[in-house]
Amino acid sequence: RYEKREDFAVVMQPFFRNTLLPLDSTSKPDLSFFAADCFHFSVRGYAEMAMALWNNMLEPVGEKQTYNNFTHDRSKLKCPNPEKPFIFTRKNSGFGNSDFNLEATEPSVPYWAVIVAAIGGVLVGSL
Numbered sequence: 108r109y110e111k112r113e114d115f116a117v118v119m120q121p122f123f124r125n126t127l128l129p130l131d132s133t134s135k136p137d138l139s140f141f142a143a144d145c146f147h148f149s150v151r152g153y154a155e156m157a158m159a160l161w162n163n164m165l166e167p168v169g170e171k172q173t174y175n176n177f178t179h180d181r182s183k184l185k186c187p188n189p190e191k192p193f194i195f196t197r198k199n200s201g202f203g204n205s206d207f208n209l210e211a212t213e214p215s216v217p218y219w220a221v222i223v224a225a226i227g228g229v230l231v232g233s234l
Contacts, residue, residue, distance in 0.1 A: 116196035121173045122159035129177035140177065151179065158184055168200035 109115050131137040138145065140152035148156060159175040162185045166172060176183075193199060 110197070116198065118164075118168060118194075118196050120160055120163040121171050122163045122175055123156070124173040126175045126177075137177070155179065161185070164194045167195045168197045168202055170200075 109117055129137040129140050131139075140149055140155065141147065142149050142152075155175060155177055158181070159172070162183070163171050165185045165187060187193070191199075
């Protein structure tokens with residue numbers, strides 16, 4: 108839809124696609140990344156997601172990191188490249204006139220699995 112536009116772009120940032128739950132030193136889920144409801148992120152969790160999003164925006168399309176390692180290390184923040192000091196889009200990553208298609212990639216979870224999980228959750232919750 109926006110592929111031909113010079114003033115606007117939409118770019119998927121896949122930093123959360125293959126992320127695993129962070130573990131603490133005892134190999135249990137590290138709850139410091141989550142709020143009291145254990146669903147939303149805490150300040151620490153949001154900081155990790157913000158760093159991963161920033162790094163993804165500075166990576167060319169097709170070379171974006173698809174995971175977050177939850178190291179809570181600010182040194183992993185990337186700086187803009189002096190030769191290419193911009194946020195990468197499909198066009199400035201070299202895919203402007205090619206037939207590169209993000210929709211051609213298979214989703215990591217089939218759509219029907221989400222529906223089955225939702226129905227299963229409602230049934231278990233009602234029991």
